[in-house]
Amino acid sequence: MFQIRIHGRGGQGVVTAAAVLSIAAFLEDKHAQAFPSFGSERMGAPVVSFCRIDTKEIRLREPIVVPDALIVQDVTLFKAVDVFQGLKDTGYLLVNTNQSFGDLHLDAVVAKLPAGHAVTVPATELALKHIGRPVPNAALLGAFAALTGMVRLDSVAKAIREEFPGKIGDANIAAATEAHDAVAARIRTAA
Amino acid sequence: MLKQTEGSYATAEAIALCRPEVVCAYPITPQTHIVEGLGEMVRSGDLKNCEFINVESEFAALSVAIGASAAGARAYTATASQGLLFMAEAVYNAAGLGLPIVMTLGNRAIGAPINIWNDHSDAMSMRDAGWLQLFAESNQDSIDLHIQAFRLAEELSMPVMVCVDGFILTHAVERVDMPDQADVDAFLPPYEPVQVLDPANPISIGAMVGPDAFTEVRFLQHYKETLALRLIPEFAAEFKTRFGRDTGGLLRTYRADDAEMLVVAMGSINGTIKDTIDEMRADGFSIGLVTIVSFRPFPTAALRALLAGRKHVVVIEKSFAVGMGGQLANNVDLALRNTPAAPQVHSVVAGLGGRSITRASLHRVFRRALAQSWEGAHFLDLNEDIIGKELHHVRKVRRSGPTAENLLRRLEQAAQSPAVE
Numbered sequence: 001m002f003q004i005r006i007h008g009r010g011g012q013g014v015v016t017a018a019a020v021l022s023i024a025a026f027l028e029d030k031h032a033q034a035f036p037s038f039g040s041e042r043m044g045a046p047v048v049s050f051c052r053i054d055t056k057e058i059r060l061r062e063p064i065v066v067p068d069a070l071i072v073q074d075v076t077l078f079k080a081v082d083v084f085q086g087l088k089d090t091g092y093l094l095v096n097t098n099q100s101f102g103d104l105h106l107d108a109v110v111a112k113l114p115a116g117h118a119v120t121v122p123a124t125e126l127a128l129k130h131i132g133r134p135v136p137n138a139a140l141l142g143a144f145a146a147l148t149g150m151v152r153l154d155s156v157a158k159a160i161r162e163e164f165p166g167k168i169g170d171a172n173i174a175a176a177t178e179a180h181d182a183v184a185a186r187i188r189t190a191a
Numbered sequence: 192m193l194k195q196t197e198g199s200y201a202t203a204e205a206i207a208l209c210r211p212e213v214v215c216a217y218p219i220t221p222q223t224h225i226v227e228g229l230g231e232m233v234r235s236g237d238l239k240n241c242e243f244i245n246v247e248s249e250f251a252a253l254s255v256a257i258g259a260s261a262a263g264a265r266a267y268t269a270t271a272s273q274g275l276l277f278m279a280e281a282v283y284n285a286a287g288l289g290l291p292i293v294m295t296l297g298n299r300a301i302g303a304p305i306n307i308w309n310d311h312s313d314a315m316s317m318r319d320a321g322w323l324q325l326f327a328e329s330n331q332d333s334i335d336l337h338i339q340a341f342r343l344a345e346e347l348s349m350p351v352m353v354c355v356d357g358f359i360l361t362h363a364v365e366r367v368d369m370p371d372q373a374d375v376d377a378f379l380p381p382y383e384p385v386q387v388l389d390p391a392n393p394i395s396i397g398a399m400v401g402p403d404a405f406t407e408v409r410f411l412q413h414y415k416e417t418l419a420l421r422l423i424p425e426f427a428a429e430f431k432t433r434f435g436r437d438t439g440g441l442l443r444t445y446r447a448d449d450a451e452m453l454v455v456a457m458g459s460i461n462g463t464i465k466d467t468i469d470e471m472r473a474d475g476f477s478i479g480l481v482t483i484v485s486f487r488p489f490p491t492a493a494l495r496a497l498l499a500g501r502k503h504v505v506v507i508e509k510s511f512a513v514g515m516g517g518q519l520a521n522n523v524d525l526a527l528r529n530t531p532a533a534p535q536v537h538s539v540v541a542g543l544g545g546r547s548i549t550r551a552s553l554h555r556v557f558r559r560a561l562a563q564s565w566e567g568a569h570f571l572d573l574n575e576d577i578i579g580k581e582l583h584h585v586r587k588v589r590r591s592g593p594t595a596e597n598l599l600r601r602l603e604q605a606a607q608s609p610a611v612e
Contacts, residue, residue, distance in 0.1 A: 022365070032195065034364040035362060035363040036362055058462075059463070060463055060550070061359055
């Protein structure tokens with residue numbers, strides 16, 4: 001079982017991101033379970049959502065405490081909550097920022113992870129460019145596909161299309177594709 | 192058809208497949224996306240011959256369902272938590288009148304203190320109202336039990352409540368196999384009422400009954416509910432034949448055959464318990480699970496047959512009667528009454544007000560039940576530190592203040608100055 005925890009702020013589409021990721025996995029005949037951290041979610045408040053992906057039925061209902069991957073939608077969360085709690089030594093880290101891990105003082109965290117398991121992606125900039133709104137989740141899911149290989153970009157695109165039909169879907173898919181290609185290129189260069 | 196969807200919408204789709212004719216709801220917290228989904232389907236025309244009635248309160252929601260059902264319509268509503276309490280009088284009326292309404296309860300805690308999260312306090316508050324109460328383990332289970340609920344309700348002319356864990360299931364996006372309309376139509380024939388308000392053949396429903404017949408009306412209500420003990424397994428078997436999925440009837444078991452310790456639980460926690468049992472089996476523990484599907488009627492005989500001869504029974508439940516203990520544990524105790532060499536029953540109260548129940552905590556409590564027994568209910572993961580401090584404070588100070596606020600302040604203090612281990 002592969003477990004993903006997504007950290008963001010209310011209004012950034014944290015819950016939708018987990019749902020779309022689970023649909024992408026489902027489209028590849030995998031079992032997937034997405035659920036929010038339940039609370040009275042306010043705009044801007046720290047929010048967490050979860051996604052599990054497996055090849056067999058998922059029965060577990062506990063929150064994800066030892067994630068295989070972390071997606072962080074907002075860098076201001078590093079000061080507000082313990083984002084890295086439980087992250088495996090073999091885990092993946094994906095952060096929405098136009099800065100480097102060094103700028104964010106996260107080099108020590110990244111050093112603990114295997115090479116190529118931590119990347120940054122300017123998802124909000126890509127969202128503004130393609131969608132015209134600062135909603136980073138589609139771009140982050142594209143980047144996640146490239147980083148982990150847990151789902152394919154075309155499955156992410158199909159899942160986005162299911163959730164967002166029409167032009168909004170097209171724009172989100174464009175953001176996801178650009179983020180995917182950027183991360184894939186970076187991983188190729190590093191390897 | 193396989194699909195990946197949110198629990199509430201999956202349930203809404205299953206309700207639509209059952210062709211309800213009246214859906215009434217009060218669309219405000221506490222409520223789920225189920226009635227929202229049904230409202231959209233009625234508006235879009237995907238759900239035909241159905242009137243969606245937006246009412247002014249939960250009391251009105253169930254009252255409208257009562258009226259619609261008495262007029263011969265297949266009626267459905269959904270609620271949770273305080274919403275169920277607000278319709279309490281109508282809950283008893285629907286059962287007393289014998290009207291086959293189906294209602295989803297997206298289980299949540301009841302205040303005070305205010306809490307919007309999941310537990311089973313709401314279902315337990317109405318456990319004696321005369322409704323059948325079925326508990327879903329997964330969103331697939333929710334779909335399958337709702338389809339059977341309409342059949343059961345209408346066969347017996349009794350209302351059925353399907354309990355689906357709020358948030359944990361209602362807000363989880365997971366894989367479900369949505370049945371075909373033709374199969375649902377074949378399983379669930381059109382509603383043929385046993386009593387109906389029909390201008391062509393006028394009758395009254397809801398007579399005042401004095402001491403001369405009240406006991407007998409109640410006895411027949413109880414008798415009908417005991418008939419459900421036979422019908423629920425029958426319909427589950429028929430459901431399995433047609434849809435290929437086994438909902439278990441009154442209860443179902445997991446790795447129970449040779450188990451010296453059996454866990455008894457209801458609802459979504461069964462999944463986490465199964466994973467824990469697999470891990471404990473791998474460690475050599477003789478442990479299995481009984482999942483209660485039908486809490487009302489309670490499967491006393493079936494449960495006794497399963498539990499007799501075991502060494503330990505651990506009951507895990509998400510509610511308790513203040514001053515008494517877990518309701519499910521009490522019912523399990525009753526099932527074992529007068530059983531020779533009855534197993535030791537260990538009662539665990541867990542997951543109150545949305546507290547996560549983890550495998551780690553389940554491992555600990557199952558091992559503890561083997562090693563040292565306890566009296567009454569064990570509260571899983573109880574924060575004994577803040578309780579000790581609060582009790583000390585209450586003993587010392589007369590105007591000690593509101594408990595909830597005091598505990599929240601203590602938690603905040605503990606977070607700011609972590610204890611030195």
